Amino acid sequence: MIKVSIVGGTGYTGVELLRLLSVHPDVELTAITSRKEDGLPVADMFPSLRGKVNLAFSAPDKVDLTKCDVVFFATPHGVAMAQAPALLAAGVKVIDLAADFRLKDQATFEQWYKIPHTCPDLLEEAVYGLPELNREAVKNARLIANPGCYPTTMQLGFVPLLKANLIDASALIADAKSGVSGAGRKAEIGTLFSESSDNFKAYGVSGHRHTPETVAQLQRFTGLPVNLIFTPHLVPMIRGMHSTLYARLTTDISNEELQELFESTYKDAAFVDVMPFGSHPETRSTRGSNMLRLALHRPNNGNTLVILVVQDNLVKGASGQAIQCMNLMFGLHETLGLQQVALLP
Ligand SMILES: NC(=O)C1=CN([C@@H]2O[C@H](COP(=O)(O)OP(=O)(O)OC[C@H]3O[C@@H](n4cnc5c(N)ncnc54)[C@H](OP(=O)(O)O)[C@@H]3O)[C@@H](O)[C@H]2O)C=CC1
Numbered sequence: 001m002i003k004v005s006i007v008g009g010t011g012y013t014g015v016e017l018l019r020l021l022s023v024h025p026d027v028e029l030t031a032i033t034s035r036k037e038d039g040l041p042v043a044d045m046f047p048s049l050r051g052k053v054n055l056a057f058s059a060p061d062k063v064d065l066t067k068c069d070v071v072f073f074a075t076p077h078g079v080a081m082a083q084a085p086a087l088l089a090a091g092v093k094v095i096d097l098a099a100d101f102r103l104k105d106q107a108t109f110e111q112w113y114k115i116p117h118t119c120p121d122l123l124e125e126a127v128y129g130l131p132e133l134n135r136e137a138v139k140n141a142r143l144i145a146n147p148g149c150y151p152t153t154m155q156l157g158f159v160p161l162l163k164a165n166l167i168d169a170s171a172l173i174a175d176a177k178s179g180v181s182g183a184g185r186k187a188e189i190g191t192l193f194s195e196s197s198d199n200f201k202a203y204g205v206s207g208h209r210h211t212p213e214t215v216a217q218l219q220r221f222t223g224l225p226v227n228l229i230f231t232p233h234l235v236p237m238i239r240g241m242h243s244t245l246y247a248r249l250t251t252d253i254s255n256e257e258l259q260e261l262f263e264s265t266y267k268d269a270a271f272v273d274v275m276p277f278g279s280h281p282e283t284r285s286t287r288g289s290n291m292l293r294l295a296l297h298r299p300n301n302g303n304t305l306v307i308l309v310v311q312d313n314l315v316k317g318a319s320g321q322a323i324q325c326m327n328l329m330f331g332l333h334e335t336l337g338l339q340q341v342a343l344l345p
């Protein structure tokens with residue numbers, strides 16, 4: 001059994017890790033932290049876990065994380081970087097759901113996250129946890145930087161086209177929508193029911209930290225200079241993410257060939273569903289599951305390609321993807337514990 005600890009067990013990605021890991025056949029949960037709820041049984045806060053998780057929360061300073069095999073950090077940016085060096089030195093693998101190790105460039109990280117990086121020497125070693133694009137590196141990693149939720153949809157949509165040199169890399173557009181759980185469980189005015197329900201708004205239009213993350217990764221995965229306009233929106237859903245990606249085709253290519261490109265790229269990807277050309281993937285077709293679904297469209301048979309991508313921001317967009325990485329790091333089948341079918345209706 002893999003001994004797993006979770007730092008930040010009271011938040012949305014933390015409880016999603018618990019939902020998935022509590023029924024994972026090869027995992028033993030050993031510690032779950034909370035700064036405020038030390039001693040409280042986890043199932044008292046989350047009755048959905050009654051009978052599945054018998055541990056109580058522990059204050060972070062009371063747990064010896066070096067006793068486990070892997071630690072998930074489901075915490076705000078800046079927490080994992082403070083503990084990762086000691087954990088790695090003790091032979092413990094680290095999976096950070098925040099952004100501490102996503103950007104290779106320290107200055108770019110500090111510019112966007114407004115905190116100093118305390119272990120920049122680990123940036124180069126950290127492996128970006130997007131198995132569909134770098135499975136072998138994930139298998140050999142000690143330290144995983146789990147991708148942001150929006151960047152997962154953008155990369156899986158754009159990379160096949162960029163790698164095949166079919167689109168103008170300098171004119172990528174992503175218009176994306178996220179459910180409110182994407183903002184986490186902390187109390188904030190913007191996520192109050194009266195503010196976010198029956199409402200729809202864009203945010204971060206002039207700059208969102210997922211733009212540098214996505215651009216850097218698209219460049220790493222394809223070797224092309226990339227320019228991206230990314231506009232996120234908050235929609236009155238709890239879970240779910242829908243990204244509409246636009247790319248200008250630079251080559252004469254048929255719809256059948258485009259479809260074939262995506263199908264062959266993801267033929268071994270258990271969690272990427274390439275739907276028939278012209279389909280309309282719905283967020284609810286991924287709710288609670290680790291699937292990402294996408295579909296291609298070509299309006300008026302012109303030279304603009306539209307790629308629709310949906311996922312559950314808490315599963316493929318965060319905790320499910322992190323467990324997918326853990327499976328690979330420990331030599332398990334990638335899909336273990338992640339076979340849930342989406343919840344409908
Ligand atoms: N929500 C989403 O859809 C996604 C989130 N992410 C990223 O995952 C991370 C977690 O997100 P999410 O679960 O939504 O956030 P939440 O705000 O819901 O939860 C944060 C958790 O971190 C704990 N925590 C906060 N500060 C500290 C600290 N200094 N030391 C230790 N624990 C701390 C909190 O617990 P307590 O106060 O009890 O200690 C809480 O359990 C974030 O970095 C987020 O950006 C990534 C992709 C998608």
Ligand SMILES: CC(=O)N[C@@H](CCC(=O)OP(=O)(O)O)C(=O)O
Nearest residue numbers: 098099148149150178179182183
């Ligand atoms: C709806 C909402 O607010 N979403 C979050 C993104 C969540 C995510 O992926 O977070 P990190 O990159 O911070 O880990 C946001 O836009 O800030």
